[in-house]
Amino acid sequence: MTLSAYLTVAGLLFCIGLFGALTRRNTIGILMGIELMFNAANLNLVAFNRFLHFDRLDGNVMTLFIIGVAAAEAVVGLALVVAIYRNINTIYAEDFNLLKG
């Protein structure tokens, strides 16, 4: 397989996640789109590591860090969703308008 095949899959996955994050009304759906984008970036890092710098492992280590940060982001984001749902009883992003008064 060539490097561009892996990069194309990662790019498609990124654009699918971007589309989901932009179009979903549901906050959990937006978070799922962001997770897909994280995974596409990880795939890119690992592919570049394997094809261009096969004697080093920096891409793999960076991917591990991204996985850790993404897990922390998902935990805090989902806790916020639960807290917002408990307060205003909806999880749709267009209903989050408390600051309009």
Added chain:
Amino acid sequence: MEQIVFYSLSAVALGAGLAVVLMRNVLHSALMLGLALMAVAGLFGSLGADFLFAGQIVVYVTGVAVLVLFVVMLAGRESDLHSVQTNEKWPLALAIAGVTFCGLWRLFCTYSNTMVRTPAVPTTEGIGILLLSDYALPFELISLILLAALIGAIHFSRAEEKQ
């Protein structure tokens, strides 16, 4: 053999990703998210990153995807199943995603002749050495971030105190 593995895993990943974005029932798209993350783990495996294959399964598939499932069940209502789940600006979002992919595609074409030249070797030992030598400071910082996320999640999701 390598091509069969790559194309089947890519098809699963992209199909499940599309299902995550397009399905109306959020519970179904959370299950599809687990499938997409598992396919990405398989792609890590086909790239020779064995430690990341295991880490992706442990952290993403059994951690994040299950957490998303829990929140979908906690914060959902039955009326969600009958309402449209995408906003009315979706043609604009499709255009943004398409333009982004076209730009990325121009870049990817420069690597269309790059083949892998060395056999895959186990990576776990090298990752461990790197984590405790060159990347020691980010490694400690990531543990701090995880602790902060833990405390933040508990703070946001605990029950309100009675006045």
